[in-house]
């Protein structure tokens with residue numbers, strides 16, 4: 298199939314490269330000239346395992362190309378995926394102006410039947426709005442369908458997730474659209490769920506909100522564990538073996554971040570409000586998540602007593618491991634709060650430092666974890682990268698000025714670390 302993917306970010310780039318690898322002819326579009334210039338050289342602007350190889354392989358066999366020219370990409374394609382950003386407005390509502398811009402350009406270039414597919418995460422009824430916009434702006438009789446195909450890939454394992462989805466959701470309003478999308482996804486051999494367009498839009502917001510709820514639920518439980526010296530990991534194991542609950546997403550920590558959960562939760566709360574429903578449950582999920590950073594900061598203060606003038610070493614800056622994404626990373630607020638109290642911050646992250654440097658001021662970025670430890674009064678774990686789990690803790694202890702670890706991601710075994718002579722504090726574990 299001839300496909301245009303509009304937006305070459307985490308979702309658009311990965312989807313485009315994977316569709317190309319399945320043998321389709323894909324044009325990946327972005328308005329960001331520097332992104333496209335770097336992609337044309339085969340260099341992805343984001344870190345995602347396996348992505349660079351996939352891009353280069355498909356550029357070579359001419360199934361994948363890059364452009365800033367959306368108009369010509371639309372004319373040359375039959376299926377157009379919209380994968381642009383849908384960032385939050387100050388009130389939490391999704392900003393759909395990028396989606397509208399793309400729809401307006403598509404409308405003007407419809408030269409034969411086009412299937413326009415929302416891949417970005419959007420509030421329910423956005424598909425209807427896209428269709429109205431196209432009808433208004435396109436030539437009379439323009440032939441098109443609008444469909445929804447929300448994306449569930451996770452940053453850090455995006456390529457693998459795209460190729461092995463738990464399910465593919467196709468929200469369609471016509472048999473023609475259903476047939477095209479089923480055909481496109483057939484090689485993935487994943488369960489396909491065909492719904493109406495609005496249900497598909499709700500499925501994406503509901504999935505992310507449900508997952509965020511699981512995390513906040515466990516963080517709330519971790520506070521009860523902290524208050525009683527119980528162990529949140531034992532609780533998670535005990536409840537997770539119940540198939541109705543499931544083992545995943547039961548880790549306590551400093552809360553969720555990233556470009557999806559916080560913004561999608563806020564957008565779902567706002568669209569619910571607009572539709573006349575006060576989604577109190579999700580508001581509590583947001584509050585608990587925000588509160589985890591304060592819980593963690595209190596633990597830091599209790600562990601090292603006075604924050605002013607202390608040197609605090611931070612391991613992990615990205616919002617989760619295996620990505621360089623710093624958007625809504627809890628590390629940003631935690632570091633700012635410590636700096637405000639007068640702490641000096643040293644930090645290391647295996648992949649997120651270039652992006653972190655643009656966001657975090659007055660931080661001493663180090664070449665590795667051990668350089669962070671050298672002369673620090675305590676060590677904070679903010680992202681659970683595998684390489685932090687494998688640190689030589691005897692060396693860490695020698696380098697730290699005081700052997701204190703406050704672990705916001707529960708990556709170490711408390712007994713083992715304490716037996717080595719550390720003061721060790723984690724989340725919801727005695």
Ligand code: NAD
Nearest residue numbers: 304305306307308327328329381382383395417418448452
């Ligand atoms: P991103 O910011 O990485 O990428 C969006 C891209 O769209 C940017 O490169 C931007 O320059 C480009 N863009 C904006 N306006 C454009 C226009 N008019 N024409 C062409 N390009 C344009 O964002 P992302 O993380 O890929 O997310 C995209 C959408 O997918 C969002 O709605 C997000 O919620 C959703 N989503 C993201 C993830 C994730 O893990 N990141 C997962 C599932 C769904």
